[in-house]
Amino acid sequence: MKNFTYVNSTKIIFGKDTESLIGEEIKSFGGKKVLFHYGGGSIKKTGLYDRIIKSLAENQIDYVELGGVQPNPRLSLVRTGIELCKLHDIDFILAVGGGSVIDSAKAIGIGAVYEGDVWDFFTGNATIESTLPVGVVLTIPAAGSEASTGTVITNEDGWYKWSVNSVLIRPKFAILNPELTYTLPDYQTVCGASDMIAHVFERYFTNESGVDFTDELCEATIRSIMRCVKMVLKDPTNYDARANLMWEGTLAHNGILGTGRIEDWASHKIEHELSAIYDIAHGAGLAIIFPHWMEYVYKHDIYRFARFAHRIFNVDVDFFNLEATVLEGIKRLKNFYKEIGLPTKLKDVNIGSEHFEEMAKKATINGPIGSFVKLNTEDVFNIFKLALE
Secondary structure: OOOOOOOOOOEEEEOOOHHHHHHHHHHHOOOOEEEEEEOOOHHHHOOHHHHHHHHHHHOOOEEEEEOOOOOOOEHHHHHHHHHHHHHOOOOEEEEEEOHHHHHHHHHHHHHHOOOOOOHHHHHOOOOOOOOOOEEEEEOOOOOOHHHOOEEEEEEOOOOEEEEEEOHHHOOOEEEEOHHHHOOOOHHHHHHHHHHHHHHHHHHHOOOOOOOHHHHHHHHHHHHHHHHHHHHHHHOOOOHHHHHHHHHHHHHOOOOHHHOOOOOOOHHHHHHHHHHHHHOOOHHHHHHHHHHHHHHHHHHHHHHHHHHHHHHHHOOOOOOOOHHHHHHHHHHHHHHHHHHOOOOOOHHHHOOOOOOHHHHHHHHOOOOOEOOOOOEOHHHHHHHHHHHHO
16 A cells, blocks of 8 residues: 545535535635536526525625536636636635536636636646635536546647646535435436446556555445446435435545555546547546456456456456456446446447547557556557447
């Protein structure tokens, strides 16, 4: 196990009706004028928008609105948000939505206190030294951005989907009310579950030894996500299943499962290129990429993959043929994705091979990716080929 320092400063406020506390929480962090950042019109249809405005008014907090965040959030809207923050002397950003809204808010936060172009942070030409504080009302459990150190933004000029990380951009607080997820379409729910599982996989597949405790935490989290998402599909208003799924999404990506481990993140970088060009849901892309990454790298540590197959899918371990055990585990992962309505190959989402070379080059533009197995441009190209059909 590696040395580590673990700090997560995000205040989690969990449960029914907790969005009513939003104004009080913003005020406790010194917020007086807020950028109210959200996606489409769903928060207005559900009444969440009105409840938030009421809470802001009750706490004498002024606000400027910026809606329109898309999945795979765009740099152009981030730049608009930065301009609004500077023009109106915004001192706090409120993100109401899922990972895309939160990531957009984080990027606005770092850009609003920077004199150059915010994309500098994503290209490595600038280092995050400060940010406007961000608070969250989570409506889509998936990305875990409500308590993470990262933000991922898509630059429409070249369709680069890149990330930046800093402990400074963890949200100050996150309000998690599972009831706000009752109206999510099934596809958004299952894409969210896939994203959560992928966040755990990126930590689970490690070369680090002596991490049995976090191995078991990872395995339990994955099993619970799989169980809860099936329950939610059967009964969208099952509060306990929704609550567990929401909390699992946070824990999958708040850093606790990666303590003492060397994480991988190759599959995420590969998928980022896929969703940057084709604009597919991130969770759907991960359901396609991850099993094929597994097929490509499992021989690197066949014992870990045999453990995965046994602990996650109860595959009987064939000690005389561990490869058969591993392949059965990967097959069951694909079957799980199919069962909940996710694609498992690129042909399922009408994606062909025309951009494989471009995506592989972009994924490895700064050199080989991943820590479990280092992948070069050719490796990434080959994984895309495996994922085709």
